[in-house]
Amino acid sequence: MDALSKSDPMLVVYTKMDGRLEEIGRTEVILNSLEPLWITKAMINYQFEIVQPLVFRIYDVDTKYHNTPLKTLNLAQQDFLGEAFCNLSEIVTKFNHSLTLNLRNGSGHALQGTVTVHAEETASSRMAVDMQFHCLNLDNKDTFSKSDPFLRVSRLSESAVAIPICKTEVIKNNLNPVWRPITLTSQQYSSKDDPLLVECFDFDASGNHELIGSLQTTIAQLENLYNSKAGANFYSHKGQKKLKGQLFLDKFQEKVQHTFLDYISSGFELNFMVAVDFTASNGDPRVPQSLHYIDPSGRPNSYQQAILGVSEVLQFYDNDRRFPAWGFGAKIPRGSVSHCFNLNASTNDCEVVGVEGIMSAYSSTLYSVSLAGPTLFGPVISKAAEIASHSVQYGNNKYFVLLIITVCNIYPHVTSVQKFYPSIVVCRMELSPTSKKQKILL
Structure with a gap:
């Protein structure tokens, strides 16, 4: 957009929430460049279960604003160079987490330029610590027996409020308990230097557990405690008195947790299947x-x-976006009641293309069948299991999601299919003819 030089581009990232654009980050300004490589990253929480639309807008920043802090820069005073749109899931499902998008002007017309977006998972969100605790010489809080101790670990907020994040099992009648290992994720403890509160309680069935002792520490200090093989003394309520009871670590092991994105990056694929209830219990259409x-x-x-x-949500995790779609519980044209028929009316192929294909096939089927009954899920589940079983035989790295939308309870069928076909997860969405409320049950 500059007359005597090249543009000075800056990119602004937005997410769309309830139809509104919410800015989540701005890059630095790259001077005099038509092929900028920005370094500044925008942070967003990835949520598999929802669609997360993203908007990328590029501006040519006027020279007189180069010394203006980016956060206070008035975008309306800069030249708009173009924008691009995608969903976050479209980026993370790519093998290298990179996606190239065509730029468009404000009216939606295509421009010559492109923007390539790369996503990466922050390392800190993947870290976790396995720890095993034991105690020696705990105070006895019971009269006729020994205490039944358990540990509770809490994160201390900036206002010193204890937020519980983990607890051990209860060890009965023991003043020198050894607990099973626990795992704390980085999301739970934030950073290795953030304060934690470790409390030891004497369990009471009434819920009125009596405090045996507590101590304030950090993940870093617990690591040092493990390496030194020493114990840390508990203190009485509010740290008024040092107690003889001590806390020891038998295990401290940091590890990287594999996330859903690791599976996606390695070629793991979700295959989506849907089945729709066309029984008369839905009411006259x-x-x-x-x-x-x-x-x-x-x-x-x-x-x-x-x-x-x-x-x-699921379409971007299915590479070919071809979805098996069935109906059940209806009388099909020139036939009898069917408990598993293809929504696309084909006799050979049950797949439809894209979300639009499912919606179109559903509408067409609704006008061509007669709602009947009874409600039988077995044939649909068997058909889905057959497809999944065939895929497993060829060693495909796939997981199948079968969505059954119905007005009836299918729990017994779900438990049986997942017992024999663990690569299938059956998601049932129950609809209420009276309240028209929906609930998804996994």
Whole structure:
């Protein structure tokens, strides 16, 4: 946009929340460049279970604003160079976590430029510590027996409020207890130097556990305690008195936890499948009270909302975006009641292409079948299990998600299929014909 030199570009990252853009970060300004490589990163919490739309906008920062702090820079006073859109899941599902997007102008027309976005998981969010504690010479709080001790570990906030993050099991009748190992993640303890409170209680079935002793420490200090093989003394309430009881560490091991993104990066793939209840218990589709009612205004019914809500999240984790889609509990054209029929009306292929394919097939099926019954899930689950079993035989690195949208309880069927086909997770969304409320049960 500069007349006598190249642009001085800066990129601004937004996330879209409830239709509103929320800025999450700005890069530095790269002077005199049409191919900038920005270093500044924008931080966002990755959430698998929701769609996270991102917007990237590039501005040419005017020379007179180069000394203005980036956070206070008025974007309306800068030249807009273009923008790009994607969902966070589209980036993280790429093998190298990089995605190149075409830039568009404010009217949505394509521009010549592109922007490449790279995502990486912060190392600190993956760290965890395995620890095993034991105590010696704890004070006895019981009259006719010994204490039943357990430990509770809390993070201390800036206002000194103790926020419990972990606790051990109870060891009965023992003043020198050895507990099973516990694991604390970096999300729980924040940093190795943040204060922690370790409390030892005498368990009481009434819930009124009596404090045996406590001490304030950090993950770094616990590591030193382990390396020194020494013990740390407990203190009485509010640290008024040093007690003879001591805390020891038998194990302190830091480790990197594998996350969902590690599986995605290594080629792991989710395959999404959906089955829709077309039984008469849904109500006559011609009346507004029916869960299958198609509103002339275009407002999606409960089934359409359920399909969109789940498939829009999972679609980017399915590489070919071809989804098996079935219906059950309806009388199909020129046939009898079927408890597993292809939504696309094909006799050979059950797959549809994309979320739009599921929605289109659902609408077409609704007008071509007669709602009937009874409600039987077995044939649909068996068909899904057959597909998953076939994939396992060829060693494919896949996991299958079957969404059954229904008005009935399918719990017994879910437990049986997952017993024999652990690579399938069955997600049932139960709809209520009266309240039209939805609930997802995994």
